[in-house]
Amino acid sequence: MPAAAEAIWTIAALATAGVILRPWRLAEAIWAVAGAAALVLFGLLPWADALRAVGQGTDVYLFLIGMMLLAELARQEGLFDWLAAYATRHARGSAKRLFALVYLVGILVTVFLSNDATAVVLTPAVYAAARAARAEPLPYLFICAFIANAASFVLPISNPANLVIFGSRMPSLLHWLAAFALPSALAILATFVALRLTQGRALAAAIAGDIDLPRLPDGAGLAASGIAVTALVLLTASALDQPLGLPTFLAGSLSAGLVLLHRRAAPWALLRGVSWSVLPLVGGLFVLVAGVARTGVLERLTLALQAMAERSVDQAAWAAGLLSALACNLANNLPVGLVAGSIGQGRIPPQVTRALLIGIDLGPNLSVTGSLATILWLVALRREGAHVGAWQFLRLGLVVMPPALLLALAAVLLA
Numbered sequence: 001m002p003a004a005a006e007a008i009w010t011i012a013a014l015a016t017a018g019v020i021l022r023p024w025r026l027a028e029a030i031w032a033v034a035g036a037a038a039l040v041l042f043g044l045l046p047w048a049d050a051l052r053a054v055g056q057g058t059d060v061y062l063f064l065i066g067m068m069l070l071a072e073l074a075r076q077e078g079l080f081d082w083l084a085a086y087a088t089r090h091a092r093g094s095a096k097r098l099f100a101l102v103y104l105v106g107i108l109v110t111v112f113l114s115n116d117a118t119a120v121v122l123t124p125a126v127y128a129a130a131r132a133a134r135a136e137p138l139p140y141l142f143i144c145a146f147i148a149n150a151a152s153f154v155l156p157i158s159n160p161a162n163l164v165i166f167g168s169r170m171p172s173l174l175h176w177l178a179a180f181a182l183p184s185a186l187a188i189l190a191t192f193v194a195l196r197l198t199q200g201r202a203l204a205a206a207i208a209g210d211i212d213l214p215r216l217p218d219g220a221g222l223a224a225s226g227i228a229v230t231a232l233v234l235l236t237a238s239a240l241d242q243p244l245g246l247p248t249f250l251a252g253s254l255s256a257g258l259v260l261l262h263r264r265a266a267p268w269a270l271l272r273g274v275s276w277s278v279l280p281l282v283g284g285l286f287v288l289v290a291g292v293a294r295t296g297v298l299e300r301l302t303l304a305l306q307a308m309a310e311r312s313v314d315q316a317a318w319a320a321g322l323l324s325a326l327a328c329n330l331a332n333n334l335p336v337g338l339v340a341g342s343i344g345q346g347r348i349p350p351q352v353t354r355a356l357l358i359g360i361d362l363g364p365n366l367s368v369t370g371s372l373a374t375i376l377w378l379v380a381l382r383r384e385g386a387h388v389g390a391w392q393f394l395r396l397g398l399v400v401m402p403p404a405l406l407l408a409l410a411a412v413l414l415a
Contacts, residue, residue, distance in 0.1 A: 004044055005295040011038045012288045016331045020369045028375060029277040032284025039291040053290035054283045060160060061279050062245030064116065066252030070227055071120040072273040073256050077219035084128035093209030095135055102126055102140050103192055106147035112231045115148035115159050119376035127384045133207040137386060139199035146400055148373040150191040152361045154184045157238040161337035165357045179354055183408035187362055190404040198399055219259045226255025275379045282334065289335040305348050313349045314413055321355035321409040325363025333364045333371040354412045362408055365401035368393035
């Protein structure tokens, strides 16, 4: 391997390790940006290519800004507190019933608003519900992390990575459902069973059921309407094969503007509540992928998959799904998704592309930084004062992820 390629891989590996392990408790964005800057400063990636890589993430940045605005708006307007009281009352003192309710809501949010929305929007609401029920919050918070990935290939809009992987070869909605309905159902069911079994002890305790349902504030109603409208906008954009970033940004900005106008309030408190550090994290990862692409690894991977598929499509699909799932936990599913998108545009069978997508969508349920959605979930937890360690998540992920992945991959080959 040439010296330049070795240097690129070393920097990418160190930056990725920093994002995953957070040495000295430095934010993930610092490590991603430092790695990207090192590639440029050492002459391994031209400035123009780095800027072009950052620009490739524009749709993702807009999508995240829109979702984070909606989440912070809902939090500040008391929507999450109202939803928490509503869910707790309907659980009627049963932790198991509350668990099932949260899981069902997590499916709906992921399917119609995306896995990132589940991490950003649902996590604070679930934390509030657990506090209102005077229950241990972690079993319910784990739902937000795991269902965000397990239900993320029900529809094309359920995960932005889906759009990256298929690109211009995106199948119609009917063909998508024919290919992914059964794998999605199996992944969702297997994830529920694994979580329910592993959290059984915590769910045996009684929870509060005598919760008064507060009046829904006007601003909270407007925020809820904004989230509903955003879901419709995303479905429409997906049906028209349009990028999702700008519509989400406009919907979030318009919702925030209407609520602030209604309250006659300045936007500064809302803007301060948004986790802006996520944006440089994403930009840094895009640059790191551009650097790795210069080593020629994408071309070699594409040729290897094509050669394997010529011998056995099923074997190539299993290899693609399992290896992409593992790669997400080593390097995060955003850069791996970008790589898979490049591979998927090659001449490989559709079963292999589908397996790649399942590995990238579902594989991140193994580790705490396997996907952007899970990193957003971690950020949301820190804001609420909760903490989940990497090893704690890994121990649970080793139980939850493999059965769901194997069942989904087996099902996609039957479609």
